[in-house]
Amino acid sequence: MLDIVPQFFNNMDINFDFFEKLALAMLIGILIGIEREHRRPEKIELIAGVRSFAIACIAGMISSFLAIKINPGILIISLAFFAGISILYIYIKNIILRTPGITGPIALYCTFLLGVLISYEFFIPAVAGAVIITLLLAEKQPLHSFAIKLTDEEILSAVRFLAVVFILYPLTPDALYMDVINPRTILLIVIFVATVSFASFVIMKNMGTEKGIPISGMLGGLVNSEATTGALCAIAKKRHELIESSFKGIIMCNATMLIRNLVIALIVDRSGKIFLFMLFPMVFGVIYSAVEVFDSKNNSHVSESIQLQSPFALSPAIKFAFGFTGLSIVSKFANLWAGAAGVYATALGGFVSSAVVTASATALAVNGDVSYSTGAITAILASLVSTANKMILVKWSGPPKLGGLINKTFTRFIIVGGIVLVIWGFFVNYLTLKL
Numbered sequence: 001m002l003d004i005v006p007q008f009f010n011n012m013d014i015n016f017d018f019f020e021k022l023a024l025a026m027l028i029g030i031l032i033g034i035e036r037e038h039r040r041p042e043k044i045e046l047i048a049g050v051r052s053f054a055i056a057c058i059a060g061m062i063s064s065f066l067a068i069k070i071n072p073g074i075l076i077i078s079l080a081f082f083a084g085i086s087i088l089y090i091y092i093k094n095i096i097l098r099t100p101g102i103t104g105p106i107a108l109y110c111t112f113l114l115g116v117l118i119s120y121e122f123f124i125p126a127v128a129g130a131v132i133i134t135l136l137l138a139e140k141q142p143l144h145s146f147a148i149k150l151t152d153e154e155i156l157s158a159v160r161f162l163a164v165v166f167i168l169y170p171l172t173p174d175a176l177y178m179d180v181i182n183p184r185t186i187l188l189i190v191i192f193v194a195t196v197s198f199a200s201f202v203i204m205k206n207m208g209t210e211k212g213i214p215i216s217g218m219l220g221g222l223v224n225s226e227a228t229t230g231a232l233c234a235i236a237k238k239r240h241e242l243i244e245s246s247f248k249g250i251i252m253c254n255a256t257m258l259i260r261n262l263v264i265a266l267i268v269d270r271s272g273k274i275f276l277f278m279l280f281p282m283v284f285g286v287i288y289s290a291v292e293v294f295d296s297k298n299n300s301h302v303s304e305s306i307q308l309q310s311p312f313a314l315s316p317a318i319k320f321a322f323g324f325t326g327l328s329i330v331s332k333f334a335n336l337w338a339g340a341a342g343v344y345a346t347a348l349g350g351f352v353s354s355a356v357v358t359a360s361a362t363a364l365a366v367n368g369d370v371s372y373s374t375g376a377i378t379a380i381l382a383s384l385v386s387t388a389n390k391m392i393l394v395k396w397s398g399p400p401k402l403g404g405l406i407n408k409t410f411t412r413f414i415i416v417g418g419i420v421l422v423i424w425g426f427f428v429n430y431l432t433l434k435l
Helices: 004-010 012-038 050-069 073-096 103-119 123-138 140-149 152-171 183-207 213-238 240-268 273-295 314-338 340-351 354-366 372-397 400-434
Strands: none
Touching: 012 050, 012 103, 012 123, 050 073, 050 103, 073 103, 103 123, 152 183, 213 240, 213 372, 213 400, 240 273, 240 354, 240 372, 240 400, 273 354, 273 372, 273 400, 340 354, 340 372, 354 372, 372 400
């Protein structure tokens, strides 16, 4: 008996390791189990609740811990046992209780596997998995509602996009051509931009436009500011009482376009230098836009549909890729022939897409072809050009009253923004020389 005590103290590290893992497994199981208990209808006994999920995670941790210390066969037996439990769970739920669904049994088995991850010290993946599973279980109604609203074309677009991400991207060469084009980098930028846009598209699709045209315009600006402006013009032309709301929507759309370009700069240049150089003028533009919106008249919320193509559709992604590649080549040779002035001239590409100009100018700076200040100023100029382009779009496709409001507001925006850019440009160049 006395010999056991020293051995116990000699194995204190192993004991603490075990109890730490046990505690984490219990907490993860409780987290998922609480969500399951919360979803239980009144007066209906739940097959697996807090205790079942907590025990499942602990069982996964203990069985894998024993597999590491004693025999790997223990884990195989445990995996088979919980697979059988999950199958029995599905049978009771669907056949005996007649409540269709297999989410609960799958969640129980996944909880067991999270316990296995803990034993092998994959703590962050285990916690991340627990959070994601809990969120998926908790967001049942919103996810179902969103899935119902999706069209067949949007689903096919998403599938094709995922094929690009997981099949085409790994096969794309990671090499520099003409000292400016890296196919994998181009594809990665397209994927990130589409993902940022899709986040906005999901929110807009899920909430609908009954929340107000200005909010829909704001979200649409993250997807495609030109297309959103055109859609708002069509609404104002069809219903003149919505001119003020459409005006707000276009202003908010332009503001979120500035935010999107900042995000693109941060994605392409992970050092954050371009982002910091762009930050002050872009934030100033967003604040200016917010002031214009709050100063305008209030309108009641209305139900109007703004139709935008899913950012996961391949055609916008392909256009972005070709635009980025072409503008990168033009910018490269413009810089060789005319220096920084040639790169600044490519900001006129903002008439087509300020996002493409921002990505290409930032990529040039990252590759060392131009200074970071030149890349940032070019991206800001492209945003101002895109703002001017919206004035033209409204004049062509919107009612005269909306055109007058937009011209007045955006002219002030461009003049003030130009002054801020000049002052900021001198400051940035001075700062660059000092650094």
